[in-house]
Each structure stands twice: as C-alpha cells, then as structure tokens.
Amino acid sequence: MPHIALPAGFPGVRSLFMYSPVTAKPLNDLVQTLLHDPNTSTLTPGERELIATYTSSLNECKYCANTHGAIAKYQLGGDADVVKAVMVDPAAAEITPKLKALMNIAAKVQQSGRNVNSRDIAAAREEGATDNEIHDAVLIAATFCMFNRYVDGLATWAPDDPAVYDAIGKQRASEGYLTQPFKVAQTQQ
C-alpha cells in the first residue's frame, strides 16, 4: 500500500509522476539527458543504464532495479545475462574494465559520497575513464539514490510480473523518458 493516495494503474515512479506532474517534468528531463540521449555522454546509453540498475539494486529498490535492468537489456541489444551479472558482481561481469572501475565508484557513492577516494578515481583513469565519464558515473549513482528513495519512501507499487518490466524496458529504451506510460493492470494486489 502506498503511503499516499496515488493514481491506480501505474507502478513505481510513474504513479508519482502522475501524482505530481510539476516535479515529474524536471525528473524526466534529467534522466532523458543523463541516461537516454546518445550524444550527451561518451558512455553508451546501455552503460549508463547499467550504472542506474546496479545502484538501484544496491539500494534494494525492486521497481527501479527491474525497470532499469530491462531498459539496459534493450539498450544492450537484448543481453539479459550481462544485466544479471552486473547486479550480482560487476567485477565478474562481461563489461569493459573502464565500466567496472566506474561501477566501483557508483557503489561507493551509493553508500556515501564521502566513501569515494582518490584511488577509486585513479583506477578509473587508468582504465581510460575521462573527467566527464567519472562525473557522469557519480551523478547517475547519486540520481538513482534519489529515485530509489522517492519510489520506496512513498511505498509505491512494484509489480511482481517480469513481463511488466520487460514491456517498460522495451518502451523506454526506444522512446526515452518523455512519452506517456502504458497502464498496468493492478490485479496482483
């Protein structure tokens, strides 16, 4: 049960976007440029979605981890295995050494910004990460510490059916974050 009365038929952050359009606009604009637009970062949309997925998974945010995991899968050409592997342990996943080093930074940020140290940054640089990529990894992790808290702090509905997340993932990977969501039947609750 959500802590406040939210519109039915929309799970997770989408129910909050429906509830509060005035804050939904900048929130969607932020993820559109931070995660989706291909030319705003030298990290691919798939890599950026993996950072969002991993951070959400560390925060145990079921809705965000499953949604961004599905978006990442579609952004990575349907590779569900790499998404699963990143959620278990990025160091052992089949991703580039640079992305592994950025995932390490994201995990520190998830705990506290104060946990990131100069060795973490040096390790990322050694694998070829640029200033902008280090910046983006930190901001993506910080941004999902916000979304995860927003979604779980108001106890929004997180569907159990993997097909729901897969459909959301397919939509967002192709359309981005600025289009209307589809309704989800709330029969499970």
Next chain:
Amino acid sequence: MPYIPLKENLPGITGLLDYRLDTALPIRQLTHTLLRGKSTLSEGERELIATVVSYGNECRFCTAAHTAAANAWLPDPSIAEQVKTDIATAPVSEKLKTLLFIAKAVGKSGRLVSPEMVAAARKAGATDLEIHDTVLIAALFSLYNRYVDGLASVTPMEPAFYDRLGHILREKGYLPSEDRYAGLAP
C-alpha cells in the same frame, strides 16, 4: 582537491552545476519547485528538511549552505541548530517534527519510512502532498550530498561564505540567473 576540474571561484555544488549544464538545469528546476514553489510548507520549513537530510548524510557543504538558507527565512538561527541536534525537542511544530523524522529516514533509505511514521504525520495534520514533498526533498538532497562529496568538491571553511550563499539562495532561489554567484566572493 576536486576529482575533476571545477572552477575555483565556485566551491561545493555551485562548481558542479556549472560543470555540466544540461543536467544542472532540471536539477535546478526541481529544487526551485520543491523549495520555493507554491506549498503549504514555508520556505524555512522546507530548507530545514534539506538541512536535516544533509546533516544526516554528513555533507558539510550542503549542511552549512542550507542551514544558512533556512536562517535567511526563519526568525531565529537556533531553530536550525536544534533541528540538527534533536528533532524531538526543537522549537518547530509537531507536524514539521513528524515530517523531519520521515526526511531523516529517507536520507538513509526509502525503505525505512514506516506506515507508523506516516500515520504520525497525518495525525499531526500533514497532507498527502506535504508528505510527498518531504520525501522528494529528502531524496533530492540524498542526490546532492553524494554529488558534492563523491567528486570531492571544495567545502569553504569560513562561515561568512555560507552567509553570502544563504543570501543568494533567499534572493534568487535555485534557477539559473545572470551573474548568480557574483555575491559569493568576499
């Protein structure tokens, strides 16, 4: 020393929001809407929520900046200090206390907000929208605190810096503006 090159005259979050403008704009718009937009919570109350979360996350820059911003709206600087030390005994309304407890929990994890905490806020007169805004402000500052410290942006030591920043936040709000930080220099 920041981990990435930030302008020396723009410490803390100000340099980060200058580093990447396309992400800064929606972050600024969200902040302005939440902290300065139309609300049944006062500007001072909303700045106290930002202060408590930043304090809980041990972000010295954000704590000092929003303490100063809260003080720019509130009649007495001891309110922000007391809210940081002990919400239960601070000289604020019962409703704000219940919202600050929710905010503090959100700062740690959204999963820590219990139905009992929400019921207590309702009982003290909080509306759904006030509870929503409290959670989102607390979540937003959990972003800011990590952004500021995760890239090791500079935290000025002199208290007068935060008075100048607090004044800018009171006068100009959070949206981008021409020569926004002209008043930051001593």
